[in-house]
Amino acid sequence: MLSITKVIVKGFRGFVKEGEFEFTTPITILFGGNGKGKSSLLNSIEWCLFGSNCIGKNTGIRERVDWEVKNRNSKECYVKIEMEENGKKYTVKRVWKSPRKDELYITMEDGRTIDGEEAKKELIRLIKNFSFKDFLTSIYQHQEVIRFFLIQEPKERNEAIDRLLGLYEYRNIIDGINKARIRGETLQNEIDSISKQIKAKIDVWREQINEKKKELNNKGIRDSEISEDGARNLAEDIKNSLEEFSQQIKLDLTEAFRNADVSDFAKFSKLAKSEITRLRSEMPDIKEQRKIFDEISKIEKDLNDYKDAQDVFTEKNKLLEEFIQKNGRIDELEENKINKENEIKEKENEKKKISLFGSIIDAVIDYLESVDDKNTCPVCGTEKVGLFEGLKKDYEEKYKKYLEEINKELETKRKELKAIDSLISEYRKKEEDKRKSEGEFKKVSENIRNKWGFSERDDIEKSLKNLKDRYEAELKKIETKVKEKQEKLNKIEEDMDNLSKIHEVLKLESQMEKARDIEKSEKWRELQSKAEEFKKFAEKIEHIKNLINKASQEEAKNKIESVKEKINEYFTTITNHPMISQVNFEVGEASTGGNSYEFNDQNGKSVIPILSQGNLNSLALSIFLALAESQDSPFNFLIFDDPSQSLGTSEKSNFLKILDKIAENRNLIISTMDKEFFDLSAVNLTKQKIIYRFESWTEKDGPQIKRS
Amino acid sequence: MGIKENIEKHLDEPDAKELFEKIYKGYEDSGVDGIVEVLEEEAEKIKEEFEEIKSRIEKQIGG
Numbered sequence: 001m002l003s004i005t006k007v008i009v010k011g012f013r014g015f016v017k018e019g020e021f022e023f024t025t026p027i028t029i030l031f032g033g034n035g036k037g038k039s040s041l042l043n044s045i046e047w048c049l050f051g052s053n054c055i056g057k058n059t060g061i062r063e064r065v066d067w068e069v070k071n072r073n074s075k076e077c078y079v080k081i082e083m084e085e086n087g088k089k090y091t092v093k094r095v096w097k098s099p100r101k102d103e104l105y106i107t108m109e110d111g112r113t114i115d116g117e118e119a120k121k122e123l124i125r126l127i128k129n130f131s132f133k134d135f136l137t138s139i140y141q142h143q144e145v146i147r148f149f150l151i152q153e154p155k156e157r158n159e160a161i162d163r164l165l166g167l168y169e170y171r172n173i174i175d176g177i178n179k180a181r182i183r184g185e186t187l188q189n190e191i192d193s194i195s196k197q198i199k200a201k202i203d204v205w206r207e208q209i210n211e212k213k214k215e216l217n218n219k220g221i222r223d224s225e226i227s228e229d230g231a232r233n234l235a236e237d238i239k240n241s242l243e244e245f246s247q248q249i250k251l252d253l254t255e256a257f258r259n260a261d262v263s264d265f266a267k268f269s270k271l272a273k274s275e276i277t278r279l280r281s282e283m284p285d286i287k288e289q290r291k292i293f294d295e296i297s298k299i300e301k302d303l304n305d306y307k308d309a310q311d312v313f314t315e316k317n318k319l320l321e322e323f324i325q326k327n328g329r330i331d332e333l334e335e336n337k338i339n340k341e342n343e344i345k346e347k348e349n350e351k352k353k354i355s356l357f358g359s360i361i362d363a364v365i366d367y368l369e370s371v372d373d374k375n376t377c378p379v380c381g382t383e384k385v386g387l388f389e390g391l392k393k394d395y396e397e398k399y400k401k402y403l404e405e406i407n408k409e410l411e412t413k414r415k416e417l418k419a420i421d422s423l424i425s426e427y428r429k430k431e432e433d434k435r436k437s438e439g440e441f442k443k444v445s446e447n448i449r450n451k452w453g454f455s456e457r458d459d460i461e462k463s464l465k466n467l468k469d470r471y472e473a474e475l476k477k478i479e480t481k482v483k484e485k486q487e488k489l490n491k492i493e494e495d496m497d498n499l500s501k502i503h504e505v506l507k508l509e510s511q512m513e514k515a516r517d518i519e520k521s522e523k524w525r526e527l528q529s530k531a532e533e534f535k536k537f538a539e540k541i542e543h544i545k546n547l548i549n550k551a552s553q554e555e556a557k558n559k560i561e562s563v564k565e566k567i568n569e570y571f572t573t574i575t576n577h578p579m580i581s582q583v584n585f586e587v588g589e590a591s592t593g594g595n596s597y598e599f600n601d602q603n604g605k606s607v608i609p610i611l612s613q614g615n616l617n618s619l620a621l622s623i624f625l626a627l628a629e630s631q632d633s634p635f636n637f638l639i640f641d642d643p644s645q646s647l648g649t650s651e652k653s654n655f656l657k658i659l660d661k662i663a664e665n666r667n668l669i670i671s672t673m674d675k676e677f678f679d680l681s682a683v684n685l686t687k688q689k690i691i692y693r694f695e696s697w698t699e700k701d702g703p704q705i706k707r708s
Numbered sequence: 709m710g711i712k713e714n715i716e717k718h719l720d721e722p723d724a725k726e727l728f729e730k731i732y733k734g735y736e737d738s739g740v741d742g743i744v745e746v747l748e749e750e751a752e753k754i755k756e757e758f759e760e761i762k763s764r765i766e767k768q769i770g771g
Binding site: 056057169170172173175176177179180182187190194197198201514515518523524526527530531533534537540541543544547548550551554555 | 711714715717718719721723724727728731732734735739740741742743744747748750751754755757758761762764765766768769
């Protein structure tokens with residue numbers, strides 16, 4: 001039998017760095033809290049031996065769905081197991097490459113390393129074709145199985161027992177079949193739905209036919225006329241009416257319409273509608289009517305233009321008159337301007353004279369200022385005491401003041417002149433506006449006179465209004481004629497509408513007939529035959545499902561039969577239950593399909609209602625131990641992952657005693673987080689052992705382990 | 709004896725056996741989803757012909 005002597009693991013699940021573990025003693029205990037890496041080590045053994053077979057939904061282990069093999073903080077991932085059988089040593093190494101790919105290497109006893117398909121074949125030979133399913137049933141006690149066993153729901157427990165018995169694949173296949181949701185009645189339901197649709201359609205059509213017939217009756221069409229013959233006769237009448245009308249208005253019908261077949265409703269209807277539209281627009285009275293409309297529009301436009309030009313001219317004239325009223329006529333303004341200019345000239349001359357005289361005095365003052373003799377006039381030579389001071393005083397008081405007054409007056413007069421200039425400009429602008437608007441008004445008037453032939457003496461507005469009245473009277477006469485003709489065409493159109501309705505009724509009646517015949521047709525029979533075929537297909541699937549259940553039940557029975565005595569022995573030893581001296585394991589069929597398991601006591605009564613959680617775990621462990629013993633296994637070791645869940649102290653001791661006995665022949669790898677169980681193992685497990693303490697775990701380094 | 713053989717020994721009708729083989733192949737290839745795929749494909753074969761006839765009939769009803 002194969003025994004594991006060493007496991008080297010790196011980058012697998014909770015492991016980041018490389019860890020090395022020896023399994024050279026009969027018992028190896030992995031002790032530590034939750035999430036410290038114990039299960040990762042146990043899982044690494046599975047993965048190395050079974051690769052992708054131990055991953056995903058098909059394993060029957062819920063935790064394995066979306067399982068990440070490689071640790072995210074490690075660059076590489078591999079597991080190496082050193083094994084021994086009859087003194088021969090083998091090393092199996094599995095290297096992770098991607099989520100879907102790994103590589104297998106085996107180093108043989110002669111030191112040769114093989115890989116690929118050769119390594120896969122060699123591994124199968126080494127483990128004697130032992131499957132992952134067998135490994136789960138009889139080598140590796142999974143904590144998840146125990147957890148589900150402890151759940152009080154029968155469905156979950158049945159599933160856990162199926163897994164303990166290695167029957168999870170039967171469940172997987174049935175799950176897959178159920179998930180496909182093939183329902184035999186699906187297609188028949190669709191046929192029923194079509195049948196209902198047909199009936200509903202017929203009802204709607206019948207309703208529509210009745211409505212349309214009622215409308216036609218109200219328009220005087222009798223039921224007997226709502227027929228193929230009736231439709232043809234009405235189409236003939238329409239054709240004749242249109243011919244008669246076209247002759248009346250002296251227009252020809254198109255050749256296509258004249259030759260149209262009244263039985264071909266769609267074509268006839270299209271041509272007739274097109275003819276009616278054409279006749280409506282090309283009728284001579286309509287043309288005349290349009291012409292008069294155009295003339296009236298032109299008169300209205302001219303009338304508006306005339307009034308607009310007249311209004312503008314009146315307005316401009318009014319503005320000029322108001323200006324004159326306020327500021328005087330242009331000749332008066334121009335006279336004011338000349339007067340003002342003369343006044344300015346006079347003032348300027350006065351200023352010039354004063355300026356000349358002032359400049360002489362100023363020059364004398366300047367001279368006297370520069371000489372010592374300030375009493376002799378440099379112009380006339382007259383001597384006068386105080387001449388310089390006197391001149392200076394006069395210059396300041398009289399001349400300078402006077403000049404300032406003249407300048408002020410000049411400034412005022414210039415402003416007045418500017419204001420007169422501005423009024424003259426404004427006058428000229430207003431006069432120009434009046435002249436232009438008058439010109440425009442004359443031009444518009446001239447154009448209208450020429451256009452409509454009015455004389456110079458005619459009042460344009462009055463003449464235009466008279467002309468408009470004449471045209472409107474003419475229009476009224478034509479309108480009466482047009483109305484009569486339009487009414488005739490309306491009547492033909494009404495007949496067209498009736499014809500269209502008759503055809504709709506005929507079409508609906510034909511559709512209704514066809515729909516009634518569908519369920520008697522060959523196609524309908526084909527449809528039903530397909531629905532029948534589908535029903536048989538679903539029945540076949542159901543039959544297969546029943547047979548899978550039967551096979552699963554049969555295999556469960558065979559397995560239970562071979563181990564039931566052993567289960568009873570282990571269970572009564574571990575629990576020592578006062579009310580249960582014997583437990584019988586039976587299999588039946590669950591009402592929902594699949595296996596249903598029962599555990600009865602010595603009196604044939606179910607023990608489940610009186611079992612504690614610890615008792616239930618004892619039962620699960622008993623089934624596992626019994627199966628592990630009954631299987632012809634290639635491995636000489638058993639793996640227990642957290643086996644003491646909910647066990648009482650005495651149950652733990654009793655279980656450990658059983659394990660100690662098993663350890664006489666097989667190596668045990670026991671993982672636990674239970675301190676009491678761990679302490680009890682020191683007393684109850686008498687064989688040599690290695691203890692690995694999983695003390696802590698960090699994201700960067702993985703588990704921190706101490707060996708003792 | 710494996711699960712396949714355990715089930716097959718109960719299958720007496722050849723067409724049921726043939727269908728089971730397809731189901732099991734789907735399971736081997738792609739697990740539970742593989743079975744769904746196989747059965748849906750088989751169902752689709754019948755449904756396709758059904759749908760074709762149905763659509764022709766519906767056209768007739770539609771008028």
